[in-house]
Amino acid sequence: MNAKIKALQNEALKHTAKARALTEKAQGEGRDFTAAERSEYDAAMAKAKSYLEQIKTLKADEKVLADAKALAAQIGDPVDERGNRLDGFAGGGATKAKGRVGLSGKAGKELASRIAAGMVDGQKALLPAGTAHAGVPLLPEIVELGHPSNTLLDALVALPAPGPTFKALVQRQRDNNAAPVAEGDTKPTSVFGLEEVEVNLEVLAHMSEPTPRYWFEDNDALQVFVQDEMVRGLRDALEAQVLTGDGTRPNLQGVLTTSGVQVQSFTTDVARSVRSAITKLETAGHEDNHVIVLRPEDWEAAETARAEGSGQLEAVANVTQRAQRTLWGVPVVVSNALPAGTGLVIDREAVVVYSDNVVDVRWSETVADDFQKNLVRARVESRYAAVVSKPLGVVRVATVATP
CATH class of the missing domain: 3.30.2400.10 (Major capsid protein gp5)
Structure with a gap:
């Protein structure tokens, strides 16, 4: 996930840099944007904002994953970075089948109530x-x-x-x-x-x-x-x-x-x-x-x-x-x-x-x-x-x- 965010950040910076270069060029020549420059500037800023929105979504997903992992650790279930159990056993109120975590019992219900709003089985819901x-x-x-x-x-x-x-x-x-x-x-x-x-x-x-x-x-x-x-x-x-x-x-x-x-x-x-x-x-x-x-x-x-x-x-x-x-x-x-x-x-x-x-x-x-x-x-x-x-x-x- 961090690699994805870094890539998106690089793209956002690339487009803001293009917008800044257009601004500096016009200011250096003491004039307003031409019609073509205005269109290019607006396009660059809109693209940068689009990448920023994607970054916000990914960061929100990372927080939900971290919360799910921390809660599972408190319950006693070892999990990997995606919230999946590592021990392969049915203890701790969870059952494992075909690579997915199935929730049952009190502990499972508690975990489900905490992560259902944003995640299911460590994936984006x-x-x-x-x-x-x-x-x-x-x-x-x-x-x-x-x-x-x-x-x-x-x-x-x-x-x-x-x-x-x-x-x-x-x-x-x-x-x-x-x-x-x-x-x-x-x-x-x-x-x-x-x-x-x-x-x-x-x-x-x-x-x-x-x-x-x-x-x-x-x-x-x-x-x-x-x-x-x-x-x-x-x-x-x-x-x-x-x-x-x-x-x-x-x-x-x-x-x-x-x-x-x-x-x-x-x-x-x-x-x-x-x-x-x-x-x-x-x-x-x-x-x-x-x-x-x-x-x-x-x-x-x-x-x-x-x-x-x-x-x-x-x-x-x-x-x-x-x-x-x-x-x-x-x-x-x-x-x-x-x-x-x-x-x-x-x-x-x-x-x-x-x-x-x-x-x-x-x-x-x-x-x-x-x-x-x-x-x-x-x-x-x-x-x-x-x-x-x-x-x-x-x-x-x-x-x-x-x-």
């Missing part, structure tokens, strides 16, 4: 039913530094919600009428189109299929695998909602269904259509900190487009190497959740994702007849809301010509 196994940070799977962001959620602003229901201001218009004014004349009025909207956190959740309990006891990695798969699935569902949710509860209000977003029709190809969308953002006052969202096939079309007359690929210098995922100097994320023929160019600060800030993971044997069949399930959930606070900071892009 998935139970008791309905008890949270661990709190998982909102973004547990952030891409390594030096690679493009994998999802739109990595690129957007994520904030803890102030409550289950709250108010947010949305700017649907910007009409700047500032102008020279002669003495005594009425000053012009600028319109900023602010609107107060009510926002509700909505539950996104799913459960795992029933899995034999002994699979978890025989495979130390299975619990982490199931948890990671389910958290990733939750993030995929959240991204789809952020993009396309229709706003009818319990659906989130998605970017594509928000009124007031700009629209860019298809021009000659994907890359040029996106470039025109960038111009629309700049014209509306959203000059930088953009992110482009494309479906995989549209990113392929943009990445492999050839410049007119030159025959050279526009987005890549060498087809044998994966390009940095940018178009017109703007980071690109790929999403299957977008409707076909649709892309987006977004000012990162125009869309905010709110949440409880923790994904809740719980393990249970109490669903249906799982207990009788010795099956275990996981439930993963959290609450989210999405707010397009500046619709003019979003451009919906047609990536194919209209028939």
